[in-house]
Amino acid sequence: MTRLQREAWAVLIILLIAAGVAYVHATTTTEEYSRYNIGWNGTSNLAGETVRDFADLDPGATLLILAPEGEFSTEEVADLRAFLDSGGRVLIADEEGGANQLLADLGSTIRVRPGNLASLDRSYADPGLFLGHVVGNASHVAGVKTVLLNHPAAVEGGEPLIETSVLTWDDLDGDGRVSGSETFARRVVSAYEGNLTVLGDPSLFINAMLAENPTFIQNLQPLQIDGRHSRTGTENPVINITQWIRETPPATAALAALVILPVAYRFGRKEDE
Amino acid sequence: MMNRRASYVILAAATVLVIALLAAEAADPVLYTAENITTGAHADPKTIDGQKNNAAAVVPLMDELLDQTGTLTLTIKLRDYESAERDLARYSELTSQFDRLVITLDASETELGEFQRNNRKNLEALASLLNDTRRFDHLQRLEIQVQDGDQRRAIAYEGEALRQKMQKTYSAYASRESVMTGIGERYGLNTTPYRESVGHFSEIVDAADDWHRATAPQQSPLGITVTPAEGRYGETIRIAGRYARGTPGTPVEIYIDSRAAGTATLNADGTYAWPYRIDRVAAGPHLVYAAADAVYSGVESFQALPDETAISLAVAGASGTTVTCTGNLTTIEGLPVAGAPVSIRVDGETLVDTETGEDGTYEQVIALPAGEHTLRAEFHGGGFPLNASESETATIVVRGEGLPLIPFVAALAAAAGTAWYLRRRETPEAAPIPQPSQAIVHQPPPKVEIADLAPHEAATVLFGALRDRLGIKKTKTPRDCARIAPDYAWFFERYEQIRYGGEEPTKEEIRRMKDVILGGDEAAA
Numbered sequence: 001m002t003r004l005q006r007e008a009w010a011v012l013i014i015l016l017i018a019a020g021v022a023y024v025h026a027t028t029t030t031e032e033y034s035r036y037n038i039g040w041n042g043t044s045n046l047a048g049e050t051v052r053d054f055a056d057l058d059p060g061a062t063l064l065i066l067a068p069e070g071e072f073s074t075e076e077v078a079d080l081r082a083f084l085d086s087g088g089r090v091l092i093a094d095e096e097g098g099a100n101q102l103l104a105d106l107g108s109t110i111r112v113r114p115g116n117l118a119s120l121d122r123s124y125a126d127p128g129l130f131l132g133h134v135v136g137n138a139s140h141v142a143g144v145k146t147v148l149l150n151h152p153a154a155v156e157g158g159e160p161l162i163e164t165s166v167l168t169w170d171d172l173d174g175d176g177r178v179s180g181s182e183t184f185a186r187r188v189v190s191a192y193e194g195n196l197t198v199l200g201d202p203s204l205f206i207n208a209m210l211a212e213n214p215t216f217i218q219n220l221q222p223l224q225i226d227g228r229h230s231r232t233g234t235e236n237p238v239i240n241i242t243q244w245i246r247e248t249p250p251a252t253a254a255l256a257a258l259v260i261l262p263v264a265y266r267f268g269r270k271e272d273e
Numbered sequence: 274m275m276n277r278r279a280s281y282v283i284l285a286a287a288t289v290l291v292i293a294l295l296a297a298e299a300a301d302p303v304l305y306t307a308e309n310i311t312t313g314a315h316a317d318p319k320t321i322d323g324q325k326n327n328a329a330a331v332v333p334l335m336d337e338l339l340d341q342t343g344t345l346t347l348t349i350k351l352r353d354y355e356s357a358e359r360d361l362a363r364y365s366e367l368t369s370q371f372d373r374l375v376i377t378l379d380a381s382e383t384e385l386g387e388f389q390r391n392n393r394k395n396l397e398a399l400a401s402l403l404n405d406t407r408r409f410d411h412l413q414r415l416e417i418q419v420q421d422g423d424q425r426r427a428i429a430y431e432g433e434a435l436r437q438k439m440q441k442t443y444s445a446y447a448s449r450e451s452v453m454t455g456i457g458e459r460y461g462l463n464t465t466p467y468r469e470s471v472g473h474f475s476e477i478v479d480a481a482d483d484w485h486r487a488t489a490p491q492q493s494p495l496g497i498t499v500t501p502a503e504g505r506y507g508e509t510i511r512i513a514g515r516y517a518r519g520t521p522g523t524p525v526e527i528y529i530d531s532r533a534a535g536t537a538t539l540n541a542d543g544t545y546a547w548p549y550r551i552d553r554v555a556a557g558p559h560l561v562y563a564a565a566d567a568v569y570s571g572v573e574s575f576q577a578l579p580d581e582t583a584i585s586l587a588v589a590g591a592s593g594t595t596v597t598c599t600g601n602l603t604t605i606e607g608l609p610v611a612g613a614p615v616s617i618r619v620d621g622e623t624l625v626d627t628e629t630g631e632d633g634t635y636e637q638v639i640a641l642p643a644g645e646h647t648l649r650a651e652f653h654g655g656g657f658p659l660n661a662s663e664s665e666t667a668t669i670v671v672r673g674e675g676l677p678l679i680p681f682v683a684a685l686a687a688a689a690g691t692a693w694y695l696r697r698r699e700t701p702e703a704a705p706i707p708q709p710s711q712a713i714v715h716q717p718p719p720k721v722e723i724a725d726l727a728p729h730e731a732a733t734v735l736f737g738a739l740r741d742r743l744g745i746k747k748t749k750t751p752r753d754c755a756r757i758a759p760d761y762a763w764f765f766e767r768y769e770q771i772r773y774g775g776e777e778p779t780k781e782e783i784r785r786m787k788d789v790i791l792g793g794d795e796a797a798a
Contacts, residue, residue, distance in 0.1 A: 032314060040317040095314065116313075120378050121328040124321045125621070150315040166460055167328055176621075178383040185459075203315035212318060 026238045033067050033202060033231040036239050040208035043232055048223035050232070054079035061222040062089040062140075066230040067202040068098045076228075077105045089195045091140065091220065093202035095153035103198065109157035110191050110198045116174060117152050117187055117200075120167040127176045128152075130168070132189050136161035140197060140219050148212040149189060152201035158191030162199075202231075282695075289688050324622065328378055331385065334371050336462045338392055339453070341367060343466025345399050346473035349406050357403050368396045379621060381653065381661060388456045391449045393655065397555065398446045402474065405435050405442075408531075409481055430493065430569030434531060434562050436481045437572050441558045443478045447471050494518050495525075497563050497570035504551050505580045506658050507608045512537075512573075513546035516565055525565040529554075539565065551577050553612070556658040577658040581605035584615065586650040586664035594640055596669055598627075600650050601634040604659065609633025613657060618649045641671045721790055728778045729771060735786045736768045742790065764789055 029036050038044045048064065054076050057063055063083065072080075084090055084106070092099045097114045118127035128151035134141045136159055141147075147162055154170070169182045178184065190199045203209055210217055225232060234240065245251045341364040348357040375381060375389040412432045416425065450471050454464040496514035504510050512527055516539055519525075523539040527547050537547035545563075556579040563570040585600040598617050602610040615635050617625045627637040639648075650664040721738050723731040736751065743758050751772065755765035764786060770776045778786075 032312060040319070041312060041315065119328075120326070120331070120380060123323060123325060124316075124318060125324045126316045126321045129316055129318055129321060148318070150318070151313075165329070166332060177379060184384060206315060208317040208319060209315070 027236075027242065029234045029236045029239065031231075031234050031236075033206065034234045035225070035227075035232045036234045036236065038207070041206050043205050043207065043225075045207045045210055046205050046217075046223075046225070047221065048225040050227040051224045052227045054083065054226075057083045057088055057224060058222065059083065059086045059088045061224045062091055062220045063224050063226060064205070064220065064230070065090065065092045065094075065099065065102075065226045066205060066232055067094055067096070068092065068102065068226070068229040069231060070229050072102045072105065072229060077102065081106060084195050087195065089139070089197070091197045091199060093199045093205065095151075095200050095202060097153075099198065106196065108193050108196055108198075110193060110196070111156050112198060112200055113154045113156055115153045115170040116172070117149070117154060117164060117168055117189065118171040118176060119164055119169075120178075120184075121165040127171065130164070132162040132164055134161065135163045136190075136192065138192050138197060141216065142219055144213070144215050144219070147204070147216055148209070149201050150203035150206075150209055152189045152199075152203075154187040154189060155191050155198050155200045156188070158193045158198065160188040160190075161192050161197065162190035163188050289684055289691075326378060326622075327374065331371075331374060331378070332460055332462070334367060334374065335385075335388060335457065335460060338364070338367055338371060339457055339462055339464060339467045341466075342395060342399065342470035343473070346402070346470040346477070349399075349403050350473045350477050352406075352410065354403070354407055361400060361403055364399065365396060368392055376616065376624060376651075376653065377622070379618065381651075384456050384459070387452065391453055394555075395446060395449065395453075398442045399470075401442055402439065402477065405439050405531075406477055406481075409435055409439075409484070413484060427564070427567055427569050430562065430571070431531075432481075432484065434528075434560055434569075434572040436478075436484075437574070438531065438560045439478050439481055441560070441574070443474050445557060446474055493568065493570050495563060495565055495568045495570040497561065497573050499561050499573040499575045502574075503576035503578055505578045506551055506604055506610065508551055510549045510551065510575050511546060512549055512561055512563070513544065514563060514570060515544050516568070517543055518568070519543060519565055523565050525563050528562050528564065530559050537563075551658060553656055554658060555656060579658050579660050582610065582652055582654070582659045582662040584650050584652050584662045584664045586617070586648065586667055588648055588667045588669045590669065590671070594642070594671060595638050596641055596646075596648075596671065597636065597638050598648060598650065599634065599636045600664060601632070602629050602652055602662075603633055610652075610657065610659065613652060613659075614655070616651045616653065618651055620646055621649075624651075641669075643671050645670045719790065721787060723783070723787065728780070728783055731783050732768055732771045732778050732786065735783070735790055736765070736772075738790050739764060739786075761789065 027036065028038050030039055030041075031037055032041050034042050035044055035046075035050065036042070043066070049061075051057060051063070054063075057079070063080075080090060080102075092103070094112045095114065097112050100111050103110055103112075116128065119130035120127070122130035124130070128149075130149055131146040132149045132152070133146055134144050138161055141161060149162075149164070152164075164187045166186045167184050168187050169178050169184050170187075171177075172182060173180060189201060190197065192198070204213060204216070227233065245255055341360065345357060345360040345364055348354075348360055371389055371392065375385050378385070380386055381389070409432065412428050412435070416428050416432075450468065453467055457464040457467065495516045498513055500511050500513075514525075516523065516525065519539045521539055521541045521543075525537045525539055525545045525547075526533055527535045527537060527549070529549065534549065535547055537545040539545050545565075554577050556577050558574050558576050560572055560574050562572045582602060582604055584602045587599050589597050589599075600615075602613055602615060604610065609631075610629055610633050611631045613629045613633075615627050615629060615637075617627065617637060617639065619625060619639065619641070625637060625639050627635050629635045635650075645668060647666050647668050649666045652659070652662050654661040719738050719742055721734065723734050726734060737747075739761065740747070740749065740754055743754075743761070745754050745757055749757065751765040751769035755762040755769075758765070767778070767782065767786075771778050
């Protein structure tokens with residue numbers, strides 16, 4: 001191999017590595033809960049099918065609505081109600097109160113009380129990482145006694161499903177200590193009404209937490225993840241364009257044509273020559 | 274040649290510089306700590322230190338503490354002092370466990386802290402109740418045996434002091450009932466034993482009152498006054514009186530809470546005075562009486578008022594892995610607090626204990642692992658009429674014992690490797706140069722046509738022709754050829770300058786090079 005060839009190969013390998021890095025960089029994101037975030041706070045490793053139309057839900061699956069944002073239309077609420085009535089399970093994971101309007105529209109008495117629960121009764125230096133105790137009976141928590149929570153919020157109403165220990169407080173000032181008007185009390189972090197379950201901790205589904213509660217996560221399967229209102233999407237234009245092309249057959253066909261036509265043209269010219 | 278060598282040197286220097294920079298960073302644990310480990314919504318459990326804090330024991334321990342008060346007061350009421358001693362020891366042990374737990378959990382400012390402080394007072398009250406009840410029994414027995422008037426009076430005075438003390442202790446104990454049971458009920462504890470203990474305590478004090486009514490002391494010839502009736506830490510209370518029957522120089526024993534606190538001397542005018550500085554006594558009421566020549570005074574009291582405190586903390590790096598914590602503890606008025614226990618909380622968990630000196634300052638050297646640490650000094654107030662306080666949190670980065678060795682070894686190895694590589698390139702001893710006589714096969718002079726070629730291209734044709742003529746492989750570079758055939762070195766080196774240096778050969782040079790091709794070996798030199 002001549003020196004020129006060696007240099008050419010080296011440049012090629014460097015270009016390939018750079019292209020690979022650029023591709024990974026352009027098609028990933030660091031946005032919280034995003035399905036395209038492969039980091040610790042993304043949900044790329046959560047097994048489940050993303051759905052955008054509530055009329056097409058699988059009655060045998062659990063629908064996860066994760067940290068919802070925006071208003072649900074009347075049709076969407078009606079579809080969700082029909083899904084619940086047909087025996088489908090809905091799990092709404094929210095800690096900011098974005099789900100409260102939907103819960104009201106669904107006729108549920110459960111509400112999320114935004115907050116930042118912390119506990120003395122914990123296994124980590126971070127007071128927001130602590131165990132919740134299963135106190136109710138639902139299929140999500142079959143065989144589960146404790147769930148590692150990650151900065152959850154309390155929920156009110158419904159039948160309690162997961163509770164904290166009595167040494168829990170709402171860390172309003174975020175200083176990790178019980179101070180000011182903060183007081184210890186047992187809090188409910190998950191409650192249910194029929195097939196509808198509300199969990200005050202969407203963090204349970206981020207990549208870093210999946211291994212902490214394996215049975216709980218497994219119990220949710222088969223899982224469908226809402227892609228319209230959940231914060232599982234991204235603002236990344238490259239990802240969104242790629243996704244749009246994948247989901248739009250004419251765009252996929254156009255892209256395929258863009259790739260094939262130059263090749264065909266090139267081969268056509270060669271034959272002519 | 275020079276430019277290439279300079280490039281290699283710069284590359285090697287840059288490599289060493291990068292590794293050296295990494296080595297410097299290697300000493301900083303931040304390098305190994307994932308950034309953004311916590312957002313407003315969650316933390317990554319893999320990057321958070323595990324911690325077992327035994328908080329699960331808090332509620333059961335509180336339940337046991339409340340339960341213990343009922344058992345202890347019952348055994349005291351039944352005058353079963355042996356069982357009471359055992360119960361008190363158990364109660365004291367549980368209280369110590371709970372105190373440590375509350376401090377370890379950094380929960381002093383919470384309801385748990387309030388429960389702990391009240392429980393600590395309850396322990397002191399019940400220990401005092403046991404001692405006082407036992408002494409009361411003793412006095413009752415003495416009162417029956419003793420016939421002497423002065424001795425009976427002494428018994429009556431001490432009995433009165435004890436009765437007053439028990440009454441005050443009971444009042445304080447009963448006043449904590451609502452707080453203790455309120456907290457207990459919020460935590461789902463059984464508060465019945467504590468309520469029962471208040472009842473038992475009341476019955477014991479009532480029994481003492483009954484005995485007192487039967488043996489009330491008469492007016493004592495040994496007078497006593499306490500002024501002022503209340504004071505704060507560091508203030509002095511004057512205990513004074515007159516002993517009409519005493520002779521000058523008679524010692525007058527001063528008792529505070531039934532314990533000998535000091536001795537005054539009777540003056541020529543029959544008066545005595547003794548200053549008492551409030552320091553290591555708990556906040557609350559304290560009983561005072563005096564005794565001289567087996568004559569007891571009446572019983573007076575003073576109140577130790579709780580005062581606020583302030584504690585400071587300064588942290589300085591002492592050596593590689595230790596830091597020196599210094600500071601001082603004062604009352605809010607700036608009075609230094611001497612001999613007070615100070616705890617330094619490291620990273621919100623570990624507690625290191627030290628004590629203030631006479632001037633209220635403290636100093637403690639603490640060994641810490643490399644990394645960033647937070648420290649806070651805390652004073653918990655126990656045994657002083659002072660409220661708890663804590664300093665601002667100080668943050669310090671411990672660098673560790675110098676820089677780690679491995680990165681420097683790696684840097685040196687990289688430098689050595691680079692040097693070896695450069696040396697190998699310059700003196701390729703690995704591939705011995707064959708002697709021209711052995712390696713070079715002289716071919717007949719080839720036919721070379723360069724008339725129509727540009728000088729640059731002509732040089733290339735001539736180089737190829739000479740290489741073929743000498744039987745050197747086509748893969749060899751001009752520099753390789755110069756090494757293989759040193760007799761023609763000037764030809765190959767000139768061609769290298771033309772080919773790679775971009776120099777333009779003159780017609781004369783082309784002619785000389787062609788002569789070499791055509792003229793044979795004699796033209797080479």
